[in-house]
Structures are given as C-alpha cells and as structure tokens.
Amino acid sequence: MNAILEMRGITKTFPGVKALDNVNITVRAGEIHALVGENGAGKSTLMKVLSGVYPHGSYSGEIHYEGEERRFSGIADSEKLGIIIIHQELALVPLLSIAENIFLGNEQARYGVIDWSVAFARTKELLKLVGLKESPEELITNLGVGKQQLVEIAKALSKKVKLLILDEPTASLNEKDSDALLNLLLQFKAQGISSILISHKLNEISKVADSITVLRDGGTVETLDCQTQEVSEDRIIRGMVGRTMEDRYPKREPKIGETIFQVENWSAHHPLHNHVQVVKNVNLSIRRGEIVGIAGLMGAGRTEFAMSLFGRSYGQNISGRATLHGKEIDVSTVERAVSNGIAYATEDRKTYGLVLAEDIRKNVTLANLDGVSKNLVIDDIQELAVANDYRAKMRIRSPSVFQETVNLSGGNQQKVVLSKWLFSDPEILILDEPTRGIDVGAKYEIYTIINRLADAGKGVLMISSEMPELLGMCDRIYVMNEGSLIAELDIAEASQEKIMHAIVKSGRR
Amino acid sequence: MDTRTAEELHAPQQKASWTEFIKAHFRDYGMLLSLLVIMLFFQVVTDGTLLRPLNLTNLVLQNSYIVIMALGMLLVIVAGHIDLSVGSIVGFVGGLAAIMMVRWGIDPVTTTIACLIVGGMIGAAQGYWVAYFKVPSFIVTLAGMLVFKGLTLALLGGMSVGPFPVVFQRLSSGFIPDVFGGEGFNYTALFLGVASVAAIIYFSFRSRANQLKHAVETAPFGLFLFKNGLLALLVVAFCYQMATYRGLPNVLVIMAVLIALYAFVTNRTTIGRRIYALGGNEKAAKLSGIKTDRLTFLTFVNMGVLAGLAGLIFAARLNTATPKAGLGFELDVIAAVFIGGASATGGVGKVTGAVIGAFVMGVMNNGMSILGIGIDYQQVIKGLVLLAAVSLDVYNRKK
Numbered sequence: 016m017n018a019i020l021e022m023r024g025i026t027k028t029f030p031g032v033k034a035l036d037n038v039n040i041t042v043r044a045g046e047i048h049a050l051v052g053e054n055g056a057g058k059s060t061l062m063k064v065l066s067g068v069y070p071h072g073s074y075s076g077e078i079h080y081e082g083e084e085r086r087f088s089g090i091a092d093s094e095k096l097g098i099i100i101i102h103q104e105l106a107l108v109p110l111l112s113i114a115e116n117i118f119l120g121n122e123q124a125r126y127g128v129i130d131w132s133v134a135f136a137r138t139k140e141l142l143k144l145v146g147l148k149e150s151p152e153e154l155i156t157n158l159g160v161g162k163q164q165l166v167e168i169a170k171a172l173s174k175k176v177k178l179l180i181l182d183e184p185t186a187s188l189n190e191k192d193s194d195a196l197l198n199l200l201l202q203f204k205a206q207g208i209s210s211i212l213i214s215h216k217l218n219e220i221s222k223v224a225d226s227i228t229v230l231r232d233g234g235t236v237e238t239l240d241c242q243t244q245e246v247s248e249d250r251i252i253r254g255m256v257g258r259t260m261e262d263r264y265p266k267r268e269p270k271i272g273e274t275i276f277q278v279e280n281w282s283a284h285h286p287l288h289n290h291v292q293v294v295k296n297v298n299l300s301i302r303r304g305e306i307v308g309i310a311g312l313m314g315a316g317r318t319e320f321a322m323s324l325f326g327r328s329y330g331q332n333i334s335g336r337a338t339l340h341g342k343e344i345d346v347s348t349v350e351r352a353v354s355n356g357i358a359y360a361t362e363d364r365k366t367y368g369l370v371l372a373e374d375i376r377k378n379v380t381l382a383n384l385d386g387v388s389k390n391l392v393i394d395d396i397q398e399l400a401v402a403n404d405y406r407a408k409m410r411i412r413s414p415s416v417f418q419e420t421v422n423l424s425g426g427n428q429q430k431v432v433l434s435k436w437l438f439s440d441p442e443i444l445i446l447d448e449p450t451r452g453i454d455v456g457a458k459y460e461i462y463t464i465i466n467r468l469a470d471a472g473k474g475v476l477m478i479s480s481e482m483p484e485l486l487g488m489c490d491r492i493y494v495m496n497e498g499s500l501i502a503e504l505d506i507a508e509a510s511q512e513k514i515m516h517a518i519v520k521s522g523r524r
Numbered sequence: 525m526d527t528r529t530a531e532e533l534h535a536p537q538q539k540a541s542w543t544e545f546i547k548a549h550f551r552d553y554g555m556l557l558s559l560l561v562i563m564l565f566f567q568v569v570t571d572g573t574l575l576r577p578l579n580l581t582n583l584v585l586q587n588s589y590i591v592i593m594a595l596g597m598l599l600v601i602v603a604g605h606i607d608l609s610v611g612s613i614v615g616f617v618g619g620l621a622a623i624m625m626v627r628w629g630i631d632p633v634t635t636t637i638a639c640l641i642v643g644g645m646i647g648a649a650q651g652y653w654v655a656y657f658k659v660p661s662f663i664v665t666l667a668g669m670l671v672f673k674g675l676t677l678a679l680l681g682g683m684s685v686g687p688f689p690v691v692f693q694r695l696s697s698g699f700i701p702d703v704f705g706g707e708g709f710n711y712t713a714l715f716l717g718v719a720s721v722a723a724i725i726y727f728s729f730r731s732r733a734n735q736l737k738h739a740v741e742t743a744p745f746g747l748f749l750f751k752n753g754l755l756a757l758l759v760v761a762f763c764y765q766m767a768t769y770r771g772l773p774n775v776l777v778i779m780a781v782l783i784a785l786y787a788f789v790t791n792r793t794t795i796g797r798r799i800y801a802l803g804g805n806e807k808a809a810k811l812s813g814i815k816t817d818r819l820t821f822l823t824f825v826n827m828g829v830l831a832g833l834a835g836l837i838f839a840a841r842l843n844t845a846t847p848k849a850g851l852g853f854e855l856d857v858i859a860a861v862f863i864g865g866a867s868a869t870g871g872v873g874k875v876t877g878a879v880i881g882a883f884v885m886g887v888m889n890n891g892m893s894i895l896g897i898g899i900d901y902q903q904v905i906k907g908l909v910l911l912a913a914v915s916l917d918v919y920n921r922k923k
Binding site: 325326328348349350352353354359361366367368369370371372373377381382384385388391392393395396399400435439 | 734738792793794795797798800801804805807808809810811812813814815871872
C-alpha cells in the first residue's frame with residue numbers, strides 16, 4: 016500500500032518551547048492510523064501543522080500528500096485537498112439547523128442565494144451515510160453530543176474528504192455512541208477514506224487502528240504496525256510514558272469505618288420540564304474511608320443527581336434527605352452544602368470548575384475564602400502559603416502559583432479543582448469524571464490523591480464512565496440507569512460484564 | 525513524597541532585571557505612562573497652562589464625578605455587566621436635591637442622605653431585574669436611562685432650579701480650610717500631601733518587607749524606589765501647586781478617600797475577590813458557593829449610590845439643577861473604565877486603571893478646551909483615543 020500522507024522531520028518551536036522535534040509520520044492510503052501520546056506530547060500541534068493552521072514557513076520539515084510536497088498557508092488549502100479535521104471541541108453553531116451547519120461556509124448557493132431544496136436533499140444523503148435519522152431542519156442544540164459528533168463527520172463528508180482527522184472523538188460519548196462512531200470509521204476505511212484518530216482510549220485504538228504512532232515530549236517514539244504484530248494496551252502505554260506501567264491504579268489497603276453519609280429518597284425533576292423526573296428515589300450510603308463509585312451510561316442521571324444534591328445546582332422539585340454522621344444536613348444552597356462538609360468537583364472543569372483568567376492561587380482559595388481572611392480582608396501571605404502548599408502536595412506543574420489556570424494542561428487544571436475542594440475541608444467529596452481528558456501519567460497521580468483522601472478518613476463518591484477506572488479504584492459500586500440506582504456491587508463481585516448486564520436488564524423492563 | 529526541594533517550589537524571582545519586570549508588568553505601568561505623556565503633551569502645547577494651580581483645581585473639580593462613578597462602573601463591568609443609566613441618575617438625583625432644598629426647604633444634610641439612598645434604590649431597582657430576572661443589563665439600564673431622563677424632566681418641569689444653600693455648594697466649590705493660617709499659601713494642603721506620601725511609603729515598605737520575608741516575587745529594589753519616589757514627588761508637587769492657589773478642594777478629599785477604599789475592597793477583601801470570580805466565570809463561582817445573584821444585585825446598588833453622589837457633586841458645582849445635567853456622562857464613565865484596561869467580558873479590571881482612564885479623558889477634555897478645539901473635534905479625538913487604547917490593550921494581551 017502506498018502512503019497518502021508523509022510528514023518528514025517536522026520541527027515546530029514556540030518562543031521558548033520546542034513543541035515538535037523532528038517528527039515523522041506516514042499514513043498509508045485507506046488505513047486508520049492512531050496517534051497517541053500524553054497530553055502535551057504534541058499531537059494537536061502536529062495536526063495543526065498538517066491542516067495549515069500553522070502555515071508553511073512557521074515550521075521546518077516537509078509534508079507530502081498524495082505524492083506531492085504541499086505547502087499549506089491556511090485551513091482552506093488543506094480542506095481543498097480533502098484533509099478535514101474534527102476538533103475535540105465541536106465547532107457547530109447551536110442555534111442553526113443541521114443543514115445550515117453542514118454547509119456553513121460552503122453554502123449550496125448561486126450568486127449568494129441559498130438553494131434550500133438542494134441543501135436539504137444533500138444533507139439527508141449525508142445524514143444517512145453517518146446513520147442519523149434526524150431532520151435536516153433540526154437545530155444542533157437539540158442533539159446530544161454523540162449525534163453532534165456525527166453531524167461534524169457528515170460535514171466533513173460534504174467536503175469530499177480523503178483524510179479524516181478526529182481529535183478525541185469519543186471523549187464525551189458513551190460506549191454505544193463510541194462503538195457506532197468507530198464502526199463508521201471502519202466503513203469509511205472500506206470506502207478508501209484514510210483517517211487519523213487521536214484518542215486516549217486505548218481499547219478503542221486496539222479495536223480499529225491499523226497502525227499506531229506514539230509521540231512523547233514532541234518527538235516520535237515509534238510506529239507500531241497492528242497488522243504484522245499484536246499490540247497490547249500495555250505495549251502502547253509503555254511507549255507513551257517511556258516506562259512500563261505495572262499497575263494503572265495505585266494500590267491501597269482500604270480502612271473502612273462506620274457509615275458517615277447517607278442519602279435517602281433523593282429525587283429531582285428536569286429544570287425546564289417539570290414532569291420529567293431525572294433522579295428517582297436514590298438511596299445511597301458512604302462509609303468512612305470508602306471510595307464508592309457510580310457507574311452508568313452517559314445520560315443515566317449521575318451528574319444530575321450529584322449536582323441536585325450539591326446545593327440544588329441542577330433541577331427543580333428536589334426532595335429527599337441527606338444525613339452526615341447521623342444528623343440531617345442542609346444542602347439547599349452550595350454555600351450550605353460546602354459548610355456542611357460536602358464538595359463536588361465537576362466533570363466540566365473549564366465551564367464549571369475554574370475561573371480560567373485567574374491564577375492558581377485565586378482558584379484554590381475560591382471556595383473557602385474565609386479560610387484565608389480575617390474580617391473579610393484577605394491575608395495575601397497566608398493565601399500564598401496555602402496555594403504553594405497545594406501546588407507542592409498535588410504536584411501542580413507550573414512556574415508558580417501565579418500562573419493563570421487557562422495555561423495549564425488538563426491534568427494540572429484538574430489538580431487545581433481538586434485543591435480548591437480539598438481546601439474547603441469536606442467530609443464527603445463527590446468527584447464527577449475526575450480523569451476525563453487527562454493523560455495516563457496524570458491519571459495515576461489523580462488516583463493517588465483520591466486514595467490519600469480515603470485513607471485520611473473522608474468519604475469519596477466517584478462518578479465515571481470508564482468502567483475499568485471504577486473497578487480499579489472503588490470499594491463498592493452503584494449502577495445507575497435512567498435516574499435510578501439499579502444495582503449495588505461489592506468490588507469483590509463487580510465486573511464490567513455485571514455492570515453492563517444490570518444496565519441492559521433494567522433497560523428492558 | 526515530593527522530590528523537589530523547598531527552594532525550587534518557592535523560588536522567588538527577585539533577581540529579575542528592571543527591563544524584564546517592566547515587560548512583565550507593562551500593562552500596570554503602561555497606562556500611567558500614557559497619562560503622563562498626555563499631560564506632558566498638553567503642558568507643552570498649552571504653554572504651561574495645564575498645570576497652573578487654577579487649572580489644576582478645575583481639572584479636579586471637572587472630573588471628580590466621572591472618577592467617582594468610574595469606581596462603581598468598574599465593579600459593574602468586572603462583574604460582567606454594564607450600566608448605561610448613570611448619566612440619567614446624575615440628572616435625576618441632582619434635580620431631586622434641588623427640589624428638596626430649594627422648594628421644600630429641607631436642610632442639606634438630610635437631603636444628601638436621602639439622595640444617596642434614592643440613588644441606591646434606583647440601583648437596586650435595576651439590579652433586581654439583572655440579578656434575579658436575568659434580563660441583560662444593557663437592556664435594563666437602557667430602559668433606566670430613558671425612564672430617569674424622563675423623570676428628571678418631569679420633576680424639574682423642564683426648568684432649572686437653584687441656587688442652593690451655601691453649605692451644599694461647599695460640597696463642590698469648598699476647600700479644606702487652612703488651619704495654619706498661611707498668607708497666600710495653604711500649608712494644610714502641603715501638610716496633607718506630605719502626610720499621605722508618608723503613609724503610602726510606609727505601607728509600601730511594609731508590604732515589600734512582608735513579601736520579601738515570604739519569598740514572593742517583588743519588583744527590583746531600584747524600580748521600587750523609583751516608583752515610590754516618583755509617586756511621592758508627583759503628590760507633593762501637586763499639593764504644592766494647589767497650596768499656592770486655594771488649597772485642596774473638598775471634592776478631592778472625598779475622591780481620594782473613595783479611591784483608596786475601592787482599591788482596598790477590590791484587592792484585599794473577599795467581596796472584591798468574589799466579584800472578579802463572578803465576572804470571570806459565573807458558573808464556576810456559583811458552584812464554589814458564591815451567591816452570584818446577590819453579588820450582582822449589590823454591584824448595581826453600589827453603582828446607584830455613587831451615581832447619586834456624583835449627581836449631588838455635579839449639581840453643587842453648577843449651583844443649579846438642570847434637566848440636561850448628566851447627559852452623556854455614562855459614555856465618559858464607561859470609556860474611562862475601558863481605557864483603564866477592564867475587559868468587556870468581565871473578570872478583568874483595576875481601580876487604579878479606571879481612575880487613570882478617567883483622568884486621561886479629563887486631561888484631554890481640559891487640554892483641548894484650553895487649545896480652543898471645538899466640541900465637535902474633541903469628541904472625534906476622544907473616540908479615537910478610546911479605540912486606540914483598547915486595541916492596544918487587546919493586542920498586548922494576545923502577545
């Protein structure tokens with residue numbers, strides 16, 4: 016098979032940093048090529064070089080595409096040749112229809128007048144290709160993330176794509192949608208479309224990839240050919256982190272005490288549609304020093320439950336009792352929930368977790384300003400000491416605590432969010448997808464922090480869509496589906512099969 | 525478990541050279557520098573008129589109400605909102621004060637207190653819709669602008685009302701009396717100037733010592749001395765000039781106290797910190813236990829009180845309340861805050877910046893008037909300066 020794309024000796028420097036150092040990658044025509052590496056390894060930068068976001072001349076090295084050297088000066092150049100990138104953060108306009116989004120900037124128009132019948136007809140064809148049954152007139156905002164992703168792919172197809180680049184396409188998809196998307200990639204492959212797949216989910220990569228290029232610290236480590244050899248997940252991880260990961264989850268001897276936190280008959284309704292009950296009579300308990308997981312598919316109501324519990328931050332008509340150490344506590348506002356010993360670290364740290372324009376120090380103390388102030392006046396020096404302390408304890412990598420959080424990597428941002436909640440000194444810490452979008456090395460550090468919390472006698476409630484993570488970390492796992500807890504499994508008896516089984520069984524009822 | 529040493533973690537960058545430090549803090553100093561350049565420019569082209577004692581006094585009197593409102597507007601803008609109604613509130617409160625004192629014969633002190641409360645209530649009425657009903661502040665205060673402009677006309681019956689009792693006039697036209705009884709030279713003014721310089725230097729030395737003790741990054745000592753020396757020199761020179769005329773205006777003292785108060789609130793208090801967090805990311809602030817709705821409401825109440833105070837000062841200065849008072853003030857105030865480096869999306873902005881921004885506008889108004897440039901081209905130039913200042917800021921931030 017001949018190569019559709021060859022990038023040779025790509026080096027890209029930013030002031031003070033060498034982001035890419037002599038990177039080579041070869042993508043054969045009609046293959047699915049996975050690009051893996053820890054956050055900050057240079058994957059996104061490499062794709063920006065390829066697509067022309069960084070124009071020719073701003074990097075050194077050569078790009079050969081379809082047998083010729085190419086010098087792109089912008090995205091338009093690469094798109095014309097069929098190189099289409101779908102970014103992790105979807106670039107759809109929420110209040111426009113599917114059809115309008117698909118042909119945005121490429122309208123089916125003559126003399127600037129749009130021919131809607133052609134646009135709708137073509138949209139229908141494209142949607143059929145990606146397996147969507149929605150009307151072309153449906154607004155993007157009414158679609159779930161999984162379907163939005165498919166619309167993005169349909170948009171790429173509308174541009175006669177030859178090389179499709181997907182940056183973390185399944186990061187926010189549930190297992191079913193992820194599978195559908197991966198099958199789509201396999202279909203495209205059969206039609207001769209090549210793809211580059213960037214993903215942290217190694218099980219997906221071993222499922223579909225024909226070859227894998229591993230980047231580390233801006234350089235190519237190796238290219239693994241999956242057709243000639245069996246490539247295990249551990250093998251990929253070894254390449255990414257440069258060492259063997261004996262165990263992806265740090266060891267811990269659970270020291271579990273008495274029940275400290277209980278939720279009884281917790282219910283919540285949808286914030287806009289009062290008749291829709293999103294959380295249904297949830298009963299759960301957490302013991303001292305215990306890590307309790309909530310498993311479930313995307314949309315099972317786990318985040319909604321956690322947020323409705325944390326100061327009624329989600330939903331309406333919320334009812335139920337929360338007790339800490341046997342006494343009922345008031346969690347009706349975030350402030351009261353926090354002062355009663357509850358903390359909730361969000362799944363979406365950029366939107367709900369951090370004030371991105373402010374530095375580490377100010378983010379760390381935000382939920383507990385009283386802890387660093389006297390008579391409403393902040394003690395700078397004490398605040399700085401607190402921030403420095405957490406920066407060291409949590410190993411937040413930054414020049415200083417005065418670094419704005421917008422400039423931190425995902426793993427370090429997550430550590431800042433955790434620091435904020437640890438400083439509020441909670442008894443019960445609810446962690447919603449604590450390792451989403453974080454690379455393998457940083458994940459291990461986050462796990463270590465969680466274990467340390469449990470060992471310190473706190474109760475941890477961990478929501479995650481990655482079942483291996485729950486199985487590796489938790490002492491007990493609840494399974495949630497359609498707003499109800501449908502199963503409770505002790506870690507000794509829990510397995511992925513059992514969790515999926517419970518979900519499927521409850522779905523059939 | 526951390527392998528790094530304490531030094532690595534706390535490594536202070538005390539050795540930063542002057543140039544590096546200035547580069548890193550360019551936005552803090554750049555604004556002040558441009559004000560000085562603008563002042564120097566007008567000082568030269570007006571043949572020294574700009575900084576003459578009489579004109580300096582005028583400069584303060586003319587800008588006091590803009591500066592005072594800029595303090596409130598800064599908080600509103602940092603919280604992610606805008607208030608277009610402040611000009612109309614100035615007119616309305618001025619008119620109310622006139623009616624109360626001139627028509628109804630109520631004493632100035634009661635009137636002043638009542639007017640500040642009314643200002644706060646107007647702010648509360650608008651803040652209610654913004655904070656609890658989530659109506660965009662642009663719309664609410666645009667409505668408020670029309671409503672209070674109309675109410676001012678109705679209140680005054682379309683006529684000017686005045687003059688005010690002498691006590692009330694002193695709010696704007698009065699000076700701090702000279703307790704030392706100097707002939708033609710106000711020693712009190714100079715004394716207050718020296719005293720405030722001493723206080724500033726004492727506090728900055730103390731905070732620097734504290735920073736050094738805790739290994740916080742600090743300005744190089746030379747730059748620190750230079751900065752404080754320059755500031756001291758400017759304040760003393762300013763007070764000296766004022767002393768040769770009639771001393772320090774009452775308004776200047778009110779203004780200085782308010783600037784110090786708001787600088788302290790924004791930099792050092794929890795409420796200040798929370799307003800910045802609210803403007804930077806409302807959702808994250810809310811999930812951190814901050815009562816974002818109430819905080820938004822309070823910033824509008826505060827704005828209303830300060831607009832009321834500005835209305836009183838402006839009326840006292842003209843010694844009459846006119847239906848046209850306050851017309852277009854909101855634009856000057858908002859421009860001052862943005863020239864001072866605040867971000868239109870909220871979360872970013874400084875009190876010192878807003879004050880400097882207000883004086884940039886003020887010095888240009890004053891200087892161009894001395895030069896005899898018509899009101900037409902004055903506006904053109906002011907508009908271009910606003911655009912240039914903010915573009916430069918955006919460009920700097922991108923780098």
